[in-house]
Amino acid sequence: KPLGDIAPIKIGNCCWIGDNAVILAGSEICDGCVIAANSVVKDLKVDKPCLIGGVPAKVIKVF
Numbered sequence: 001k002p003l004g005d006i007a008p009i010k011i012g013n014c015c016w017i018g019d020n021a022v023i024l025a026g027s028e029i030c031d032g033c034v035i036a037a038n039s040v041v042k043d044l045k046v047d048k049p050c051l052i053g054g055v056p057a058k059v060i061k062v063f
Contacts, residue, residue, distance in 0.1 A: 032063065 007026035011017075015029055018037030023029070028045040029052070035041060036053030044057055051061040 036060075 009023055009025060010028040011023070012029055012031035012033065014032050016034045017023070018035055018039065020037055021035045021039045022041065023035070024040070024042040026043045027041045029035070029041070030047050030049065032049030033046055034051045035057070036051065038055070039053045039057040040055045041052060041057040044052065046052065046059065049063045050059045051063070052058070053060050
């Protein structure tokens with residue numbers, strides 16, 4: 001019996017991922033995004049460069 005969802009994680013080029021950030025299955029992060037420290041990214045699909053943060057993570061600012 002699977003423990004959870006199995007889905008790919010896609011992270012674009014030139015992304016910054018803060019310390020202790022967690023990126024879970026099904027997330028798609030485009031080029032140039034910044035993920036804040038201690039964030040939990042779950043099933044988030046982002047198509048513009050932006051700042052992502054929080055638990056659960058959401059888009060805070062679009063660049």
